[in-house]
Amino acid sequence: MRYAVPIRVLLHRFAYLLLVLMAFMLLMLGKAEVALIERARTVAMDALAPVLNVIRQPVDAVQDMVRGVNDILYLRSENARLRDENARLLAWREAASRYERENARLRNLLHVTGEPVTTFVSASVVGESASTFFRTMLLNAGARDGVEKGQAAVAAEGLAGRVMEVGQRSARVLLVTDLNSRIPVMLEQTRTRAILAGDNTDMPRLEYLPSSAQLSPGDRIITSGHGGGVPAGIPVGVVASITDGIVRVQPFVPFDRVEVVSIARHGFARLPGPSGIPLSVQ
Incomplete structure (x- = not known):
């Protein structure tokens, strides 16, 4: 202690x-x-x-x-x-x-006679217009590159549209979904002809089909080549729906993601003239 x-x-x-x-x-x-x-x-x-x-x-x-x-x-x-x-x-x-x-x-x-000759001019998409009234795209190729009005614009997936305006360095393409677009097409399997008509929706219509036409959803649509300008056999899309006699086509081309297209210069390369002189026809 x-x-x-x-x-x-x-x-x-x-x-x-x-x-x-x-x-x-x-x-x-x-x-x-x-x-x-x-x-x-x-x-x-x-x-x-x-x-x-x-x-x-x-x-x-x-x-x-x-x-x-x-x-x-x-x-x-x-x-x-x-x-x-x-x-x-x-x-x-x-x-x-x-x-x-x-x-x-x-x-x-x-x-x-010989088959039409098709050559291509590649161009980049530099602008596009997708509104209620117009569906077009602007390209950076024009008359100096051989682009002419009415020629087909082809993307990697298929037909995108036709050239509607041409400048020296640019051109405007009318898409197949535009209200003013009319493209001669046919069913790939049955070869039945029709007109692909745009109506400013994502799925244009098939018009002027024969009454005896047989088609079903999933049938492939290609260009027929009739009328000139658009080569035959270009893929366009597939039949998406058939409702009340209206046939809708789903295009192959994703228009919101197109960056490059090829302009098809389609026509007979040379034909003999009256005096034997070759004439160039586009």
């Missing part, structure tokens, strides 16, 4: 200082333990890395062997498929050559 009382007094007097020292010591001990753990982990990683590398080599070798076997099996099946496809293509080439010779012989017998 003689020593306990002074010790207790000292503890009460320096209790705050002792608590601060203990907290500081705990903090330093925690940092020392983290550094020690990190050091031990680093040493263990350095020691295990060679062992893991040795263990991984057989696993990698087995995986490479499995991949090689899979590649060989795939190449074998691909080779068989390509052989079959090559045989079919050879048969088609032989048939095409035979039909080409027969076609040339018949044309010579019938004195058939």
Whole structure:
């Protein structure tokens, strides 16, 4: 009791200082333990890395062997498929050559004139107008590039429209969805002719279809080439709906994302003139 009382007094007097020292010591001990753990982990990683590398080599070798076997099996099946496809293509080439010779012989017998020549001029879309009254796009190619009024504007997906105005350095294209657009088309499967008429909606109509025409949603529509200017066989769209006798066509071209189109310069390249002088006809 003689020593306990002074010790207790000292503890009460320096209790705050002792608590601060203990907290500081705990903090330093925690940092020392983290550094020690990190050091031990680093040493263990350095020691295990060679062992893991040795263990991984057989696993990698087995995986490479499995991949090689899979590649060989795939190449074998691909080779068989390509052989079959090559045989079919050879048969088609032989048939095409035979039909080409027969076609040339018949044309010579019938004195058939040559097919129209189609060349293309690429142009970028620099502006567009899609309002209630007009649906057009502006191109950066004009008369100096050989663009003429009435020529077809073809995007990567299919027919976009026809040239309606031509300047020296620019041209304006009337889209197939415009109210004033009229394009001669036909059903690809049945060859039934019609007129694709725009009405300022996203899906133009098919007009002047024969009463005996047979069509259904999903049928492909292509240009017929009648009337000149637009080459035949250009994809236009598919039949989207048939409601109350009105046939709607969904165009292939996404008009809001078109950046480049090709202007089709379509016509007979040369025809003999009255005195034997070749005349150029576009």
